[in-house]
Amino acid sequence: MATPSLQSSGYISITQLLQQHAEQxxxxxxxxxxxxxxxxxxxWHEYRAKTYAIAAGLIxxxxxxxxxxxxxxxxxxxxxxxxxxxxxxxxxACGLYPTSPANEVExxxxxxxxxxxxxxxxxxxxxxxxxxxxxxxxxxxxxIDPKGLANxxxxxxxxxxxxxxxxxxxxxxxxxxxxxxxxAQQTPDDTALIVFTSGSTGQPKAAMISYRNLWAExxxxxxxxxxxxxxxxxxxxxxxxxxxxxxxxxNAMAQRMVVNFGESLRTxxxxxxxxxxxxxxxxxxxxxxxxxxxxxxxxxxxKLQGWLIQQALRGAQRRGQRPRAQWSWxxxxxxxxxYALIYHHILSYLGLARCHIAFTAxxxxxxxxxxxxxxxxxxxxxxxxxxxxxxxATMQPLDLNCTGRVGLPLPGVSLSIADDGELLIQxxxxxxxxxxxxxxxxxxxxxxxxxxxxxxxxxxxGSATIIDRKKDIMxxxxxxxxxxxxxxxxxxxxxxxxxxIVLADQQxxxxxxxxxxxxxxAHWAERQDIAFTTFRSLAENAxxxxxxxxxxxxxxxxxAPVEQIKKFTLLNKELDHDDGEVTxxxxxxxxxxxxxxxxxxxxxxx
Numbered sequence: 001m002a003t004p005s006l007q008s009s010g011y012i013s014i015t016q017l018l019q020q021h022a023e024q025x026x027x028x029x030x031x032x033x034x035x036x037x038x039x040x041x042x043x044w045h046e047y048r049a050k051t052y053a054i055a056a057g058l059i060x061x062x063x064x065x066x067x068x069x070x071x072x073x074x075x076x077x078x079x080x081x082x083x084x085x086x087x088x089x090x091x092x093a094c095g096l097y098p099t100s101p102a103n104e105v106e107x108x109x110x111x112x113x114x115x116x117x118x119x120x121x122x123x124x125x126x127x128x129x130x131x132x133x134x135x136x137x138x139x140x141x142x143x144i145d146p147k148g149l150a151n152x153x154x155x156x157x158x159x160x161x162x163x164x165x166x167x168x169x170x171x172x173x174x175x176x177x178x179x180x181x182x183x184a185q186q187t188p189d190d191t192a193l194i195v196f197t198s199g200s201t202g203q204p205k206a207a208m209i210s211y212r213n214l215w216a217e218x219x220x221x222x223x224x225x226x227x228x229x230x231x232x233x234x235x236x237x238x239x240x241x242x243x244x245x246x247x248x249x250x251n252a253m254a255q256r257m258v259v260n261f262g263e264s265l266r267t268x269x270x271x272x273x274x275x276x277x278x279x280x281x282x283x284x285x286x287x288x289x290x291x292x293x294x295x296x297x298x299x300x301x302x303k304l305q306g307w308l309i310q311q312a313l314r315g316a317q318r319r320g321q322r323p324r325a326q327w328s329w330x331x332x333x334x335x336x337x338x339y340a341l342i343y344h345h346i347l348s349y350l351g352l353a354r355c356h357i358a359f360t361a362x363x364x365x366x367x368x369x370x371x372x373x374x375x376x377x378x379x380x381x382x383x384x385x386x387x388x389x390x391x392x393a394t395m396q397p398l399d400l401n402c403t404g405r406v407g408l409p410l411p412g413v414s415l416s417i418a419d420d421g422e423l424l425i426q427x428x429x430x431x432x433x434x435x436x437x438x439x440x441x442x443x444x445x446x447x448x449x450x451x452x453x454x455x456x457x458x459x460x461x462g463s464a465t466i467i468d469r470k471k472d473i474m475x476x477x478x479x480x481x482x483x484x485x486x487x488x489x490x491x492x493x494x495x496x497x498x499x500x501i502v503l504a505d506q507q508x509x510x511x512x513x514x515x516x517x518x519x520x521x522a523h524w525a526e527r528q529d530i531a532f533t534t535f536r537s538l539a540e541n542a543x544x545x546x547x548x549x550x551x552x553x554x555x556x557x558x559x560a561p562v563e564q565i566k567k568f569t570l571l572n573k574e575l576d577h578d579d580g581e582v583t584x585x586x587x588x589x590x591x592x593x594x595x596x597x598x599x600x601x602x603x604x605x606x
Contacts, residue, residue, distance in 0.1 A: 011188055011212065011215050012215060013186060013188070013192075013211045013214070013215065014084070014087070014192070014211065014214050014215070014218070014249075014250070014253055015051075015084060015087050015088050015183060015186070016183075017218075017253055017254070018044075018047065018048055018051065018084060018253065019048060021044045021047075021048075021253075021256060022044045022045050022047065022048035022049075025044050025229075025256065026043060026044055026045035027043050027044075027045065028043060028044055028229070028230065028256070029041050029042070029043060029230070029258050030042055030043060030044045030046075030047045030256075030258065030259070031047060031077050031080070031258065031259045031260070031261070032258060032259075032260045032261065032275075033076060033077040033260075033261045034260075034261065034262050034263045034267070034271060035263065037263075039260070039274075042077060044256075047081065047084075050081045050085070050164065051081055051084040051085040051088050052085070052088060052167070052171065052176065052179055053085070053163075053164045053167035053168045053171065054081065054082060054085025054086070054088070054089075054160075054163055054164060054167055055085045055086075055087075055088035055089040055167065055179045055182065056089075056166075056167030056168075056170040056171050056176075056178060056179055057085075057162075057163035057164060057165075057166040057167030057168075057170070058085065058086065058089040058091065058116075058163065058167070059089050059167075059170070059178050059179065059182065060166050060167065060170050061116075061140065061163070061166070063089055063090075063091050063115075063116065064090075064091075065090035065091070065182060065185060066090065066091065066092065066190075066191075067091045067092070067115050067116070068091065068092045068094050068112050068113050068114045068115060068194065069086045069091050069092065069093060069094065069114060069115070069116045069117070069118065070094045070095075070096055070108070070109055070112070070114040070116070070117035070118065071083065071086075071093060071094065071095050071096065071117070071118045071239075071240070072096045072098055072105065072117055072118065072119050072120065072124045072127070072128070073098055073118065073119065073120030073121075073124065073144060074098050074120060074238075074264065074265065075235045075236055075237070075238065075239050075244070075248075075261055075262075076120070076144070076261050077261050078118075078144045078160060079095075079239045080239065080248075080249055080259070082118050082144075082160070083095075083193075083239075083249070087186075087192055088179055088182065088183060089179070089182055090182035090183075090185060090186060092191045092192065092193065092194055093192070093193050093194070094108075094109075094112045094114055094193070094194040094196075094206070095193070095194075095195060095196075095238070095239055095240025095241075095245075096108050096109070096117075096196070096240055097238055097240055098120060098124060098238070099577055100577075101127075101578060102127040102128075102130050102131050103131070105127050105128070105131065106131040106134055106135065107203065107204070108196055108204065108206075109131075109135055109138065110134075110135060111203075111204075111205075111206050111435070111436070112194050112196075112206045112435060113137055113435075113436075114135075114137065114138060115137050115138060115139050115140075116138070116139060116140045116141075116142060117138065117140075117141055117142070118142045118143075118144060118160065119141055119142065119143050119144065119157075120143075120144050120145060121143070121144065121145045121146075121147065121148070122146075122147065122148040122149055125141060125143055125149065125152070125157060128141055129156065132156075140157075140158065141156060141157040141158070142157070142158055142159070142160055142163055143157050143158070143159050143160065144159075144160045146159045186211065187211070188210065188211050188212035188215070189210050189211070189212055189432070190210060190211055191208045191209065191210055191432060191435075192209055192210060192211045192213075192214055193208075193209040193214070193245070194206045194207065194208060194209070194435060195207050195209055195240065195241070195242045195245070195387050196240070196387075197387050197388075198387075198583045198587050205434045205437055205440060206434060206435040206436070206437070207387045207388055207431050207433075207434055207435075208431060208432040208433055208434070208435050209242075209390055209431055209432070210431070210432050212428055213390040213428065213429055213430070213431055213432070214250060214390065215428075216390065216412060216427065216428030216429045217246055217250050217390040217391050217392070217429050218250045218251070218253065218254035219254070219411070219412065220392060220393075220410045220411060220412060220413065220429060221246060221247075221250060221251040221254060221391070221392060221410075222251065222254040222255050223410070223411050224392070224395050224410050224411070225251060225255075225279065225357060226356075226357065227251070227255040227257055227278065227279060227357075228255070228278075229255065229256035229257070230256070230257070230258060231255075231257050231258065231277075231278035231279065232257065232258050232260055232275050232276075232277045232278050232279075233247065233248055233251075233252055233257055233258070233259055233260065233277050233278070233279050233280070233281075234260045234262070234268075234271060234272055234275050234277045234280065235247075235248035235259050235260065235261055236262060236265065236268050236271070237281070237282075237283065237286075241362070242385070242386070242387045242390060242391050243281065243283070243361055243362050243385070243391060244281075245391065246385070246390065246391025246392055247279075247281045247359075247391075250390075250391065251279075257278075257279070260275045260277070269351070271351075272350070272351030272352075273348075273349070273350075273351040274351075275351070276348075276351055276352070276353055276354040276355070277351070277352075277354070277355060278354055278355065278356055278357075279355065279356070279357050279358075279359075280351075280352060280355045280357075280358045280359070281358075281359045281360070281361070282358070282359075282360055283360065283361065283362040283363055283586075284360055284362075284363050284364070284365040284366075284369070285363075285586055287360055287365065287369055287373065288369065288492070288498070288517075289519075290350055291369060291372055291373075291495060292495055292517055292519050292520045293350070293519075294313070294346055294349075294350070295313075295495050295520060296519060296520060296523045297309070297346075297349070298310055298313065299523055299524075299527065300523070308341065308342060309342055309346075311338075312338040312341070312342035312343065313372070315334055315335075315338055315375065316338070316343065316371075316372060316373075316374075316375030316376045317368070317371055317372055317375055318375065319331050319334075319335060319371075319374075319375040320370065320371030320372060320373070320374035320375025320376075321367075321371045321375075323399055323400035323401065324374075324399070324400075325399055325401075335375075335377060339376070339377055343376040343377055346376065347376065347377075347378065352378060355378065355379075356379060357379050357381065357398065358373065358378050358379065358380045358381070359380075359381055359382075359383050360380070360381075360382055360383070361382065361383035361384065361385060361392065363587065364466070364485045364486075364488075364489050365382060365489070366489045366490070366492055366493040367405070367489075367493075368493040369493065370382065379398045381395055381396045381397070381398055381407070382395075382396045382405055382406055382407065383395050383396070383406070383407070384406035384407070384464070384466060386452060387431070388430065388431045388444065388450055388452070389413075389425055389427075389429045389430060389431070389450065389452075390429045390430075390431060391429070392410060393409065393410060393413050393415075393425055393427070393429060394406050394407045394408060394409050394410060394413070394415070394463075394464055395407045395408065395410055396408075396463075402459075402461050402462075402463040403459035403460070403461050403463050403465075404457075404458070404459050404461075404463030404464040404465045405465050405466070406463075406464055406465065406466055407463055407464070408461075408462055408463045408464075409425075409462065409464075412427050412428060412429070413425060413426070413427040413429060414426040414427055415458065415462070415464060416449065416458075417456060417457070417458050418451070420455075420470075421455045421456065421457075421467070421470075422451055422452065422453065422454065422455060422456070422470055423452045423454045423455070423456035423464065423466070424449035424450065424451060424452065425449065425450040425452060426448065426449055426450070430445070430450045431450075433445060453469055453470050453471065454466050454467075454468070454469060454470065455467040455468055455469070455470050455473060455483075467483050467485075467486070468483035468484060468485045468486065469485070472484055472485065472590065474502075474503075474504040474505040475505060475506065476504050476505075476506070476507060476508070476509075476510075476562070477506055477507055477508050478508070478562075480562050482502075482504050482510070482562070482563060484501075484502035484503075484504065486563075487500075487502045487510065487512075487555075487559060487563050487565065488500040488501070488502050488512075490555040490558055490559060491512065491514070491551070491552060491555045491565065493555065494548075494551040494554070494555070495517065495520045496516060496517055496520050496521050496524065496547060496548060496551055497514055497515070497516065497517060497548065497551060498515050498516060498517040498518070498574075499514070499515035499571075499575060499588065500512050500513070500514050500515075501513040501514075501588055501590065501593055502565070503594070503601055503604075507605055508605070509566040509567075510562075510563060510564060510565050510566060511565065511566065511567045511568060511569075511601065511604040511605065512552075512565045512567075512568040512569075513568070513569055513571055513593065513597055513600065513601070514548060514552075514568050514569070514570055514571065515570075515571045515574060515575060516538065516539055516544065516548065516570060516571075518535055518538065518574070521538060521544060521547070522538060524547065525538060525541070525543075525544065528543065530543055530544070535572070535573065535574060536572040536573065539570045539571065539572045540570070540572055544570070545570055548568070548570060549568075552565050552568055567604040568604070569597075569600045569601075569603070569604060571597070575588065575593070579596075580592050581593050581596060
């Protein structure tokens with residue numbers, strides 16, 4: 001349930017909510033950051049004090065109300081503290097992906113008119129320095145971790161500690177008047193965040209998220225998601241993405257949860273096991289990787305143990321296809337037996353033993369993958385949302401008592417289907433528009449509805465099923481409309497397949513480019529005594545192609561004849577963000593992939 005303050009107060013800004021928590025629960029833990037192997041705690045009082053110091057420091061530096069400030073860093077405590085500090089100074093926080101190359105960072109900073117940028121470390125500073133001459137509005141680089149910058153021109157950068165010290169001196173000498181004045185000038189419709197869209201079909205757009213949008217999403221999430229103050233979440237997906245903002249910033253703030261930050265993305269497995277979060281959110285790729293880990297673990301276990309794990313997983317897959325309320329007494333008995341013997345140990349290994357609600361969103365997920373985890377007893381719900389809805393807009397109830405896979409509209413959200421099948425959304429979670437892009441804003445917010453770009457089907461119970469992106473629907477040479485995502489998900493249900501890009505537009509039959517899952521295919525090859533050295537040598541092996549053919553044949557059995565993949569090509573490299581083949585969130589850029597692999601595609605249609 002929502003916290004009483006959030007339910008009863010009506011609108012409250014995220015900065016006001018932080019102040020409220022700091023006053024009422026000053027010594028409760030708000031965040032943990034792992035450094036040098038030790039989890040270091042920050043209280044709500046300390047959280048608020050740091051944000052005010054950053055705000056006061058930025059004001060002393062000359063930052064004006066409404067200025068745009070970029071944040072280019074991996075997830076860490078300083079990301080959220082800086083975000084709220086920027087907001088407390090009356091400025092707008094603009095998150096950028098730390099994996100983005102310099103040219104992409106240039107586009108994002110330029111399109112958002114950023115005057116400052118917070119950089120995590122030397123690597124990110126170097127990116128900015130290579131493009132700084134092409135960013136005339138950029139005045140200051142603020143560095144969170146200045147290690148390695150001692151010989152850099154001191155006029156080019158300053159540390160976050162410098163900002164904090166400057167702010168602390170200002171607060172000590174002048175009090176909080178300057179910060180409080182900025183907060184008093186803040187209105188619900190002011191922009192709090194700029195979140196960039198994925199850019200899978202073009203250049204990313206700068207979506208403006210207001211304080212009212214943030215409040216509405218906090219209410220939506222705290223009403224729909226059961227959580228208690230002090231429970232743990234692990235923040236590891238990029239905070240510049242709206243899904244992680246909704247989960248680790250908004251919901252955690254709304255329900256006073258503890259946000260945990262590991263040392264880096266490379267330590268995610270250890271961090272997850274150590275924290276064992278009460279709630280966990282993962283995009284489909286995370287769940288696919290976890291499933292692969294479990295299958296590899298089963299394959300590498302002893303003969304008896306491996307057989308037991310395989311039996312347990314088959315049972316989980318079967319039971320997970322149905323809501324738990326529909327399990328027979330035999331199903332329940334079998335689940336108890338296998339949970340004690342196998343499932344509990346698997347979930348502990350994954351770091352999910354204490355997880356009472358798990359979520360997936362941001363991309364389509366295979367129903368078989370959902371069933372895999374649900375059958376082990378993990379309460380697992382699919383969420384649908386987008387940058388323009390400030391995160392979650394619909395959610396599958398945990399009892400699965402609805403028809404649509406992405407579930408029912410959340411409280412305060414209205415859903416409609418346009419004549420052409422496009423999903424339309426209304427509610428306070430709908431964003432303000434795109435910064436400096438009036439045409440795109442008018443097109444997206446036409447007629448008082450958010451035009452999502454998703455083709456959907458609404459069911460009698462009010463729930464919705466997403467069919468595909470409107471721009472991705474393909475029409476074969478025979479005039480048949482196909483959903484590539486639906487076909488791709490059937491194929492990606494295989495543990496041996498990481499990516500599938502379906503091609504059918506104006507073609508006689510469906511073809512596909514397939515990227516193998518290196519970990520599971522490599523393990524399979526080892527067991528078959530197949531020699532390989534690189535990803536390429538593995539993908540080009542004839543036995544591996546035969547393995548993938550059998551997996552495609554299995555998927556084709558679940559598809560209508562016109563949807564079945566007739567030919568496929570195995571990619572001899574992994575799709576890469578630096579090569580422009582996927583976005584920072586690993587969404588496939590179909591046009592780029594079609595151009596890059598034009599010869600392979602032509603050969604399949606020859």
